[in-house]
Amino acid sequence: MCVRDGRTSIDGVKTYLSVPMAVVVSAVLWLFGTGLHPYPGLVVLAPVPVLLIASRVPGRIAFAAALVSWLGGAVPFVLYFSGTLEQPWLPTILLLGITATTYASLILLTGTLIRHGRPGAAVLALPAGWVLMEFLLAAIGPFGAWWSLAYTQAEVLPLIQIAAVTGRLGIVFVILLVPAAIAVLIDPHVPRRMRIRCASGTCAVMVAVVGYGLWQLSAPAERGSVAVALVAVSQPEDFVPVDTVEGRDMVVRVVAEVERLTDRGARVVVLPEKAWRAEESTLSDLAVPLTEVARRRGVNIIAGLVLTRGETSVSAAIDFPSGLVYAKNHLVAGWEDELTEGTERAVLPGTGWAMAVCFDLDFPDLVRANRNQGASLLLVPALDFRVDRWLHSRMAVLRGVESGVSVARSPQMGDLVLSDDWGRILATASADVTRTVSVLAIVPEPTHPTVYARFGEWFVAVAILLLAHVVLSAVRSRAGLRASAGRRRAQPGIRTGGMTHIIDRGCRKVSGIGVQ
Numbered sequence: 438m439c440v441r442d443g444r445t446s447i448d449g450v451k452t453y454l455s456v457p458m459a460v461v462v463s464a465v466l467w468l469f470g471t472g473l474h475p476y477p478g479l480v481v482l483a484p485v486p487v488l489l490i491a492s493r494v495p496g497r498i499a500f501a502a503a504l505v506s507w508l509g510g511a512v513p514f515v516l517y518f519s520g521t522l523e524q525p526w527l528p529t530i531l532l533l534g535i536t537a538t539t540y541a542s543l544i545l546l547t548g549t550l551i552r553h554g555r556p557g558a559a560v561l562a563l564p565a566g567w568v569l570m571e572f573l574l575a576a577i578g579p580f581g582a583w584w585s586l587a588y589t590q591a592e593v594l595p596l597i598q599i600a601a602v603t604g605r606l607g608i609v610f611v612i613l614l615v616p617a618a619i620a621v622l623i624d625p626h627v628p629r630r631m632r633i634r635c636a637s638g639t640c641a642v643m644v645a646v647v648g649y650g651l652w653q654l655s656a657p658a659e660r661g662s663v664a665v666a667l668v669a670v671s672q673p674e675d676f677v678p679v680d681t682v683e684g685r686d687m688v689v690r691v692v693a694e695v696e697r698l699t700d701r702g703a704r705v706v707v708l709p710e711k712a713w714r715a716e717e718s719t720l721s722d723l724a725v726p727l728t729e730v731a732r733r734r735g736v737n738i739i740a741g742l743v744l745t746r747g748e749t750s751v752s753a754a755i756d757f758p759s760g761l762v763y764a765k766n767h768l769v770a771g772w773e774d775e776l777t778e779g780t781e782r783a784v785l786p787g788t789g790w791a792m793a794v795c796f797d798l799d800f801p802d803l804v805r806a807n808r809n810q811g812a813s814l815l816l817v818p819a820l821d822f823r824v825d826r827w828l829h830s831r832m833a834v835l836r837g838v839e840s841g842v843s844v845a846r847s848p849q850m851g852d853l854v855l856s857d858d859w860g861r862i863l864a865t866a867s868a869d870v871t872r873t874v875s876v877l878a879i880v881p882e883p884t885h886p887t888v889y890a891r892f893g894e895w896f897v898a899v900a901i902l903l904l905a906h907v908v909l910s911a912v913r914s915r916a917g918l919r920a921s922a923g924r925r926r927a928q929p930g931i932r933t934g935g936m937t938h939i940i941d942r943g944c945r946k947v948s949g950i951g952v953q
Contacts, residue, residue, distance in 0.1 A: 456498060459486035460506045467510020473517065474827045475589040481615050483510065484544065484563065488620035491548025503544035507537045521822050523771055532574075532584065539570045547617060550911060556621045556631045558910035560639065564613035565903035568606045572897040579770055581799035583832070586612050591831035595650030597860050600838045601887040602649075603896040604801060610900065611646055614639060654859055660884050663790075663814070665855055666703035666877040667847035668694045669868035676711045676743050680719040687712065688723055691740075692730050694875060699734040703877055709849040709868070710741035710752060710765075710795050710818040717746050727757040737785060739792060741818030741847075749777050754792040754818050756785050765794035766803060784812055789882055795819035795848070798833040801840070801894075808840040808890040813882040815844045821851025826867060830854045834862070840890040843880045858883040 463486040470479030487506055491499040511533055518529040543566040550559035567586075575582040587605035590596050590612065599607045618639035622632050670690045677684045695706050715723055723740065731738050737756055744753040744762070751764035752773065764779025783792045784807070791812035797803050798817060807815065815837070821829050830852040837844040838860040846854050849870055855863040855878045864878035 456490055456494060456502050459490050460502050460509070462486045463503075463506035464509030467507060468512065471510060471586065471589055472513040472828075473825050477590050477593050480586060480589045481612055484540075484613065484616040485619055487544055488547060488563075488616060489623060491544050491620070492551040492624055492626070493548075496545050496549065499548045500541045500545045503541035504537050507540045508533065511537070517825065521824055522769070525771070528579070528770075532578070532580075535574070536570070536584070539566065543567060546907070546911065547620065550907070550914065551621060551624050551627065553911075553914035555910045555914050556624075556627045556635055557638075558907045560614065560617045560621055560635050561903045562907045563617045564610040565900045565907060567613050568610050568900035569897060569904060571609055572606060572894060572900070575801075581767065581796075582801050583799045585609060588828060588831055588835060591835055591860065594654060594860055595647045597835060597838055598650035598653040599646050600835060601653070601841060601858075601889055604839050604889045604894060605835060606894065606896045606900065607646075610896070611642065614642060658881065658883075660813075661882045662879050663704050663882060664702045664877065665705045665707065665814070665816075665845045665880045666698040666701075666875055667707050667845060667853040667855065667864075667866075668698070668873070668875040669709050669847060669849055669853065669870075670694065670712075670873045672712065672849075672870050674870050676714045678719070679713040679715040679722045679742070684713055685722060688726050690873065691738075692726055694873065695727075695730050695734065695736065695738060698875060698877055699736050701877055703736060705737045705739070705790065705814075705816065705845065707739045707816050707845050707847040708741055708818060709847050710754075710820045711743050712740065712818075712849065713742040715742050715744055720744070724755075724757065724760065728760070731758040737788075737790070739816045739818060739847075741794065743776070750775060751777055751779055752794055754783070754794050754816070756783075756792065759786055761785060761792075763792040763794070765797060767796045767800050769796050782807055782810060784810060785816075789813040791815055793817050795821070798836045798844075798846070801836060804836045804840045804842065805890050805893060808842050808886045813842055813884070814880060815842050815846075817844060817846040819846050819848035819851060821848040823850045823869070826851040830865075834860050839887065841883045841885065841887040843882065845880060855880055857881050 463483055466479045466483035469476050470483050487503045490502065515529060515533065518524045519526060543563045547559045547562045550562060571585055574584055582605060585605050587608035590608055596611065597608060618635055621627055621635045668691065670687055672687055673683060677687060691708065698706055713723060723742065727738050727740060740755050740757065742753055742755070744751055754763045755761065761783055763783035766779050768776055768778050784790065789811050791807040793803065793815050794817065804815065817833065830846060833844050833846045834854065834856045837856055837858050841858045843857045848868055851868060853866045853868050853874060853876050855876060857863060857880065863880060864876035866874050866876045868874045
């Protein structure tokens with residue numbers, strides 16, 4: 438009896454020594470598995486180290502370990518929000534605080550359920566809870582769906598096809614289901630029968646998701662196509678007034694690029710966001726030459742500029758030759774406070790081509806609305822901040838998969854990307870204001886909206902039901918433990934005092950001096 442207590446003490450020390458190691462390993466995996474250019478496989482492994490200790494240490498230790506590991510991995514986002522985007526510290530702290538606290542709470546809940554013999558509920562706690570948190574952040578916060586683990590998998594094509602059914606939240610669920618299942622399978626206290634059941638359920642989900650993705654990618658598609666070009670000409674970093682020497686020179690060089698690309702077959706040319714500044718009185722300096730070349734060459738040119746009419750300025754995308762103006766619907770706080778948000782959609786006459794601008798594509802509802810109005814291709818002038826070139830472009834790619842549209846996104850300081858509705862990159866190049874860059878590709882025009890485009894965020898209801906099951910399991914396990922403790926106290930041999938108490942004290946003293 439005393440020997441067993443001594444071994445238990447040593448095992449306890451080993452467990453506590455493993456906590457710092459778990460925190461460090463998990464933080465490193467989060468650091469490289471998320472961020473502005475993540476390695477997709479690492480995010481699946483990132484929660485595993487803290488999940489493995491969560492069922493073996495007290496709750497406060499598990500919570501703290503998860504909290505610190507998440508915050509350690511989120512360092513690049515702090516620098517990005519506060520430095521690159523120049524956001525106030527309060528929104529940054531709130532965003533990181535909410536995500537870190539949610540993550541730590543779900544890790545704690547998972548460990549508690551494993552310890553209390555509820556492995557099935559433990560597997561669901563982390564993915565279901567995180568899906569609900571991401572949904573609420575997108576619905577309430579100012580950044581739309583910018584914050585999501587789904588984008589880490591943007592280049593894993595068989596996996597991201599599920600977004601056409603569930604949206605990004607289905608990808609998130611799968612990402613976090615795997616580490617939770619691993620934790621249950623490795624925990625020695627989980628009965629073999631329960632391990633097999635949890636492994637079978639997780640494998641069934643993964644086979645269904647990947648199988649659907651492979652089928653989707655291999656299925657023949659009957660749809661039209663159009664040759665689309667993206668162009669970013671060299672220019673000053675500040676938005677150039679169109680009626681200046683620099684502004685007119687940019688127009689001349691754009692016309693030359695349009696001529697060259699139409700010779701190669703382009704029928705649509707998309708330019709970056711805010712390439713020029715123009716007022717009603719100076720807009721003709723841009724409109725006249727672009728309308729002339731568009732009509733003569735039979736091409737649509739989408740130009741991005743800051744357009745001022747009276748007292749109102751908007752970040753506009755204008756189609757030439759039609760002259761259709763789209764005003765950016767979603768503005769970046771702090772960077773675009775002087776601009777006015779638009780409220781209307783814009784589909785080019787006689788086509789299924791809709792215009793959007795940069796940050797608009799961080800909001801899935803806008804893309805869904807365009808798709809349900811018949812759009813099959815999004816033409817998107819954009820800006821970006823160099824460091825986020827990969828992440829922000831892949832967010833747009835995933836929007837296309839969700840709603841079933843192709844995306845033509847042309848930033849000043851990011852990745853020019855042409856992608857189809859399956860998330861395949863058809864053409865890409867890194868743009869910068871110091872040089873002129875262009876890409877051209879044949880882009881498909883999908884014919885039907887996806888399940889997600891039609892029904893929206895229905896998957897969050899599934900997550901809520903699963904989370905309700907998890908919470909109910911936790912409540913029942915706690916009630917069961919209380920009842921069991923009451924029965925033990927009622928047994929004669931387990932009362933304080935008497936010979937049992939004397940033996941227990943003796944064993945604690947012996948084990949305390951190192952007898953094994």
